[in-house]
Amino acid sequence: MDPTRSNGDQAMQVDQFGRAVRRPGHGHRNKPYDRPGNRPGGGYRGGRGGGRYNNSRPTAQDLHRVEVEELEKRLTSLIIKIGDKLGSGLAFNLEALAGVLVKDYDAHSTVVLRAFQGVVTELPMKTETYATLVGLLNVRQPAIARAVVDMAWEQLVGCAREYRRWKVVKLWLRFFALLVPVRAITAATFVELLGEFTNAVLRDDPELQDPKRADALLYTVAITLPYVGRELQVQTPAEFEALLGNLHAYARRPNSRPRPEILTAFPGLPDNFTSTVQAQLPAPYYQYQTNPFGYVMDRLAQLAARQWETPLVHRTYLGFSEALQAAEPIDIPLAALSLPAPSNPYILAAAPEEADAETAEVPLTTNPGETLSAQIQPLQAALRAGYASKSRYGHVIPTPWVPVVADPDPERLVEHFLVYDLILDITDIFHVNRRDAATFLVNLPGYLPESIWCRPATATETTTDGQDDPMAETTPAKVGETAPPLAVDQMVVGALFSRLFELPTPPHKAVYYAALAIELCKLSGDRMLPGIAATVTRLFRTLPCAVPWTHLTPETAVADDDAGSTPAALELVARDPTASVAWDAECVHRLADWFAMYLSNCGYTWKWTEWAPVLTSCQPASPALVFTREVLYKCIRLSYFDRVKITVPDDLQSVVLPPVSLEPQFRYRNAAGEPAVDADGNPLLPEPVREFAAELINHLQRKESVESLQAFIEAAYGTTLAGIPVAELRPIATAAAGVYAQSAAAALGQPGHQPALEDLATEANALPRVVRDVFVQTILYLGSKSFSHMLNVIERYLPLLQRFSTDSAAKLHIVEIVNEFWVYNPQFVTIIIDKLLNYRVVDPTAVIAWALNPLRLTFEYPAPFYVWEILRNTVHKIESRIVQIERRLTNQRALLGSNNGGGGGTESIIHTVDPSLAETIARLEATLSGLRLEQKELLLSLFQSFVALLSQLLRECSANGVDPTTYAPYLWIEGRYREFIRTYHGGVKRLATTLETIVFTNDLNPQIINVFREALSL
CATH class of the missing domain: 1.25.40.180 (Serine Threonine Protein Phosphatase 5, Tetratricopeptide repeat)
Known part of the structure; x- marks a missing residue:
């Protein structure tokens, strides 16, 4: 073969196989699958896929766009990371970041504003840092600070007036409160702002108010005051006292609609708790559970007695006092707020679009189409269909904490509640990313001053020169007088369980709280594992079993002591293990599901031997035995029978595990073989x-x-x-x-x-x-x-x-x-x-x-838990179908109106548009009508069956002289009755007249009717 071939005037070198020989310097080292001819789209240098010559080379515009994006990411990252660590370097970092923002704001204003919007609503533990940053910007470049404040005001007004996202309103109010010490806004302006919230409640007739909304409005005000009370007391004392007076007056109002008993999230209280414990021991949990707003006002009074001094506010701005004095405060257009009164019919109506509005974000006027960097997770309020009155307020008032650890020291009650509220905020905000939530919770002590974990300094503790040093760490009292510090790990665990037990529904899916606990243990097992284990043991010990806990080993007792002394709410249980404890049936169910998911990520290992003496002595229907059985059944569902069986002691297997593996029970398995016979030799089948x-x-x-x-x-x-x-x-x-x-x-x-x-x-x-x-x-x-x-x-x-x-x-x-x-x-x-x-x-x-x-x-x-899961899924299936049809019907009607230009009546519209669209609407309306009728029949049948069962049980108890509150079959059925009537209280309200006429008649036992009345008040 000729080593050369002619191609016009050029000669190409080839080898003995006819392949072109590459000249030196013209080869490539690409892999065969990465050569130019194998690019996506086909063709050499673009080939069949099209494209220009050397299309892989970025243009100047591409390079500029990438450079701008990288700069915007760096700006966002700097804003997010500022304040991750408190210390002497924070002041320097704030000044440096302020300089960067002054330099780059004009070119990237939208990115900066969106970053501020994200960090204030999604990083509440650093709000004070960002307020200080705005104060520095107000000194260096007032236009930037004004833009940030205007954005914050726009968000606050939008959430409060249009969307009613009260939890986000609380975060924005805290931001405005911390702008007062840095002179970004005046104290008088902020007091007037808070007055808008209080006036919206106090100017209205109490009999016409929606109590939930009134509580939400005033709670956002009360929980904001600890962060700015010191400044308001000094700068606007008269207005501040008037504001506090209004709050206290509201707290002293007669509670015409007390908290329904069916919403007691974690009972855990002996029947005689009120008379025997409340008078002897401090019980913050009990006080907060019965009157949350009154408890918050008591904490404000306690803080006022300390001249509004709290170590929770680290006051970074004091390092810039001289510079901040030169700042000019920013005006806020308070007239734009104009909150509607709580008795406004629109507010009380629970409009259908309200759920969507709750999760919507208020757009920025600068560039509504631009989104925040992916580094910030969006804040999404958790809603559930049928809970409009609860979800409308975004769970702004914290759930009562679970009293499985010692009640906080009286001097710590203010800081305890504020930190607890902060933990719940973090848990709710980052529900879309459990790893981030766990990271922030584990690192929470780093975002707060170290003095928060020490006893607050007394008023007489000053510096060596006799002057107060506001930047110095608060000095602990003498060792003998030191109060117990706040234990953040225990507070995190308590907050997690408080959300899990929230009734009628948690803010998020129950699996989130199990996944969050697992992530906490992965990040900090030495801190979280003992606390979670001790908490589960304490919760199990409160379940009625009528067996003394005398079998606890010394090791268990030590671990129990490490988790904190017995809380006041469980003091009687510690003294008398047979004390009656009222557990809600649904809460037992939730705890069993949570514990099973938790064990599934811990190798299904647990110290069952410590529980065995109690479980083997329990009555079959006792909550302790039912709980353990359901935990292991859920573990089997998450794994397999043999895997779980080897983790359970032999003496406990016959009590809590099925005797065989999970094989089907086919009665006709041997139908084609020898006839099956019973123990007496008789055939089982004809x-x-x-x-x-x-x-x-x-x-x-x-x-x-x-x-x-x-x-x-x-x-x-x-x-x-x-x-x-x-x-x-x-x-x-x-x-x-x-x-x-x-x-x-x-x-x-x-x-x-x-x-x-x-x-x-x-x-x-x-x-x-x-x-x-x-x-x-x-x-x-x-x-x-x-x-x-x-x-x-x-x-x-x-x-x-x-x-x-x-x-x-x-x-x-x-x-x-x-x-x-x-x-x-x-x-x-x-x-x-x-x-x-x-x-x-x-x-x-x-x-x-x-x-x-x-x-x-x-x-x-009692019926296994899966029976109630099936029943709940059945009822929920119809509700979800109704929601789907309503959504489709709304969309079709909107399309019908747009096709007609939005004018004319319904009849004219139908005659002027495509008949198929009108037919679709008519079909959907008929389907919706049928589903609503089916739901009505379903709820009637459901509650008729519950009433029949409960009435039969009450008659049996009366005939046999048995107290129904101690009769296990009645307690389990009555607990499930409470669960379903509060879960579907929306449907119960819609059918109240029908239910009262057919089901809940006056001749029923008051114990049954009272639950129905409470459901109507939700």
């Missing part, structure tokens, strides 16, 4: 039923058509199954109901008496129930390999399943069969019933009848 089951299994395994199976089943009625005595059919026809009635005992492998079920299998329905049992169990067995198998077989024979569920009794029977088949695997029961609801094989009424059947009262074990 021979005709066994033959029918064997033939049906063969037909289904061959995947025969629905028509073929239908013909086979109809023929079997007259051939194989004809003439079977009812007495032989009754055990099979009622087997599913029998397991249903004692499902808790079956799950534990405990023997129990069989309730009377003869009425379920009569001459007319015994054989149809048996055929239904055989068919449904076989369908479940063929799909038992996996969820995908289950869905496939259900969809394949869906028409037959629907024919087997023609009436309410048949639908209830199908639910019972599913529960019996997967009695050891609640996860499958939950998922399959949910799918059958979607396929309309069963309906919500059947699920209610299954969950609240009176047969459940014939056994001593």
Whole structure:
């Protein structure tokens, strides 16, 4: 082969294979997949994908854009990171950052303003640092400070007036409060601003007010005063005293609508707590739980007695006192606020768009299309459908903390509450990123002055020259007089559980609080693991078990002492372990789910041996035993049976674990083999039923058509199954109901008496129930390999399943069969019933009848938690469908109005637009009307069943002379009744007249009616 080839006037060197030989300096080292010809888009230097010559080279515009973006990221990062550490270097860093902002603000004003917007609302532990920065900017470049203050004012007004995001309003008010000491705004202006909030409440008739909104307005004012009280007392004493007087007057108002008992998040209080403990021991938790606003005002009075001195405010601005004196305060257009009165009909109406407004951000007028850097997570208020009155205020008033650690020292109550409020803010703000939330919580002591963890200095402690030194650290008192310091780790754990137990619903999904606890342990296991373990133990010890805790080992006692001394609220429990403690049933359920998720990330290991003596001695329905059983069942769902079993002591396994693995209980497993017999040698299945089951299994395994199976089943009625005595059919026809009635005992492998079920299998329905049992169990067995198998077989024979569920009794029977088949695997029961609801094989009424059947009262074990999960999912499914249809209907109506130009009546619109759009709206309206009717029937059926069960239990207690408050079956059912009526109190209010006429009649026991009345007040 010629080593050279001609190509016009040029010669190209080739090797012996005809490949071009690259000349020195013209080769490339790219990988084959990275060569120019293999670029995305194809072609050499762009090739088939198009593009210009050397299109990979950035242009000058590209370079400039990248440079600007990098600069903006650096600016945002500098603003975010300032104040991460307190110390002598903070003042220098603030001056340096102020210089950078003065230099670059004009070119990047929108980025700077959005950064300030983000840090104030999402980094509340550094608000004082950012206020000081604004003060320095007001000295160097007043225009920048004015722009920041104008932005903050725009956000405050928007949140307060238009969106009513009160928690964000609280954060902006704190920012404005800390602008007073740096002379960015005057004290008189700020007092007048706070007066707008108080006047919106006090100028209105108390009888017409919405108490929740009034509390939210005034709480935002009260919780702001500790950060600025010292300045207001000196600069505007008269106005400040008048403001405090208004707040105290509101706190002293007669509480015409007390806190409903059904919202007691963490009971944990003995029945006689008020009379025996409150008078003897300080009980801040109890005081705050009963009157939150009154408790806050007591703390303000305590702070006023200290001349508004608190170590929580580190007063960094004092290092710039001379420079700040030259600043000119910024005016605020207070007239733009004009808050509506709490009795405003629009405020009370809970408009449908209110939930969307709660989560919306107030746009900046500078550039509404620009977004904040990804380094700042957006603040999103957590809402739940049906809780408009609660969510409307963004959970601004903190949940009562869980009293599982010692009550704070009386001198620490102010700082304790402010730090607790700060912890809740961080937990809520960063719910979108649990790792960031855990990081900020673990590092929280670094954002606060060290003196916050020491006893505040007395008024007589001064500097060596006799002058007060405001920048010096507060001096601890003598060792013998030192008050216990605040333990931030314990406060974080207490705040986490307080949110978990918030009723009627936590601000965020329950899984977030388990994930947050896990992240806290990962970041600081030496600090958080002992505290969480001790807290769980304390909570478990408050669960009624009627067994003294005398088995605690010395090691356990030491660990318990390390977690803090017994709080006052649990003092009686410590003295008398058998003291009656009122636990809410839903809170026990939440704690069990949380603990199981927590254990799933800790290797499922726990010191069960310490709990074993109590659990093995508990009554079957005691909350302590029920809680432990449900924790392990949830662990099995998160893992597998054998993995969890090896972590449980042998003597405890028979008490809290199922006796076998989670295999399905298929009654006709051996239908084609030798007949199954009982202990006495009698066949468990009549021979005709066994033959029918064997033939049906063969037909289904061959995947025969629905028509073929239908013909086979109809023929079997007259051939194989004809003439079977009812007495032989009754055990099979009622087997599913029998397991249903004692499902808790079956799950534990405990023997129990069989309730009377003869009425379920009569001459007319015994054989149809048996055929239904055989068919449904076989369908479940063929799909038992996996969820995908289950869905496939259900969809394949869906028409037959629907024919087997023609009436309410048949639908209830199908639910019972599913529960019996997967009695050891609640996860499958939950998922399959949910799918059958979607396929309309069963309906919500059947699920209610299954969950609240009176047969459940014939056994001593309470219903497993998965029963209530299924019931709650069933009720919620209809609510979610209503919300979806309403949203679609709103969108279609908006489209209809836009097509008509927004004018004319409804009839003219329908005649001038596409008829298909009008048909869609009419169809959606009909669907919505049907769903609302279905929801009405569902709620009526739900509460009728609850009332029937509770009335029956109360009659039994009265006949037997038993106190219902000590009778476990009544307590569990009554607790679930409280759960559902407060969860769906929105629907209860809408149907109040109907419910009062049909369900909650005057002849009912007052204990039942009182809960209904409390739900109407939510």
